[in-house]
Amino acid sequence: MGHDEIREVTARLAEAGIPSPEHDAVALLAHAWGRSVAEVRHAQVMGRTPPADVRDRLTSLVDARATRVPLQHLTGVTGFRGIELAVGPGVFIPRPETEMLVDLALADVAHGGLVIDLCTGSGAIPLAIKQERPDLTVLAVELDPMAHAWAERNRDQLGLEVEIRCGAAQSAFPDLVGLVDVVVSNPPYIPVGMVPIDPEVRDHDPEVALFGGSDDGLRIPVEVAARAAELLRPEGRLVMEHADVQGDSLPRALTRQGHWADIQDHCDLTERPRALTAVRAP
Numbered sequence: 001m002g003h004d005e006i007r008e009v010t011a012r013l014a015e016a017g018i019p020s021p022e023h024d025a026v027a028l029l030a031h032a033w034g035r036s037v038a039e040v041r042h043a044q045v046m047g048r049t050p051p052a053d054v055r056d057r058l059t060s061l062v063d064a065r066a067t068r069v070p071l072q073h074l075t076g077v078t079g080f081r082g083i084e085l086a087v088g089p090g091v092f093i094p095r096p097e098t099e100m101l102v103d104l105a106l107a108d109v110a111h112g113g114l115v116i117d118l119c120t121g122s123g124a125i126p127l128a129i130k131q132e133r134p135d136l137t138v139l140a141v142e143l144d145p146m147a148h149a150w151a152e153r154n155r156d157q158l159g160l161e162v163e164i165r166c167g168a169a170q171s172a173f174p175d176l177v178g179l180v181d182v183v184v185s186n187p188p189y190i191p192v193g194m195v196p197i198d199p200e201v202r203d204h205d206p207e208v209a210l211f212g213g214s215d216d217g218l219r220i221p222v223e224v225a226a227r228a229a230e231l232l233r234p235e236g237r238l239v240m241e242h243a244d245v246q247g248d249s250l251p252r253a254l255t256r257q258g259h260w261a262d263i264q265d266h267c268d269l270t271e272r273p274r275a276l277t278a279v280r281a282p
């Protein structure tokens with residue numbers, strides 16, 4: 001496929017309001033052609049044209065993307081740190097900013113430690129943790145049966161030993177109360193009533209993955225933190241993602257819980273406050 005055709009697809013996606021049209025054009029062509037993005041770039045430079053059936057497949061993929069179906073639903077996969085996860089309807093697509101939670105969770109975990117992810121979605125966080133630190137015991141919980149099935153599928157495809165339970169984070173792991181070294185969580189935190197701007201999020205991420213259950217979006221995160229306080233051993237650590245507008249309100253809410261010491265907030269690479277860490281007070 002030559003430069004002109006890629007340019008044509010890019011223009012079509014740009015017209016539909018896709019934020020990174022050239023990236024998506026190449027990713028969709030790679031998917032339609034069964035090749036890597038690097039191979040497509042090479043073919044593009046060489047002016048090599050894909051077979052007609054690939055061009056037909058690309059046309060239907062571009063039609064769907066132009067209606068704002070998420071790129072990851074069309075390719076069926078997304079990358080998260082060092083792993084590739086299957087995603088699609090019924091599960092939240094992991095975001096790049098969440099990768100930071102893995103670094104925060106892995107800081108200072110002793111060899112053989114116990115780590116739990118509450119609200120696991122596709123399983124992105126616990127599977128990345130287990131892949132990077134096979135010595136750790138890693139467990140996770142997810143409320144939504146559809147998302148839970150995606151997480152189990154990802155776990156099985158990656159061949160990682162992570163127990164993934166289906167249930168509410170607020171009452172999860174009664175067998176592990178007081179024993180956990182690190183609890184990590186990216187819970188739903190969007191204020192109820194707020195409408196996400198991007199159609200990919202508004203129309204395709206499950207509602208249960210987005211909304212935090214109150215006007216400020218913090219009801220579920222605060223409940224999850226309360227459960228984390230029960231699960232953690234003294235001096236165990238909580239790592240939790242939040243919205244950029246919750247960099248003061250979530251730390252304040254955790255201070256009110258009275259279980260936490262050393263509450264710190266952390267910025268992402270764009271300097272927006274996006275994650276909290278706290279230590280379980282003895």
Ligand SMILES: C[S@@+](CC[C@H](N)C(=O)[O-])C[C@H]1O[C@@H](n2cnc3c(N)ncnc32)[C@H](O)[C@@H]1O
Pocket residue numbers: 092093094095098118119120121122123124125141142143144147167168169170185186187188189208209210220
């Ligand atoms: C923002 S998504 C994050 C998913 C995943 N941790 C990630 O970072 O990609 C929140 C997830 O929490 C799940 N969830 C919502 N309420 C829950 C609850 N009370 N207990 C457990 N999981 C819950 C949703 O179904 C969704 O999969």
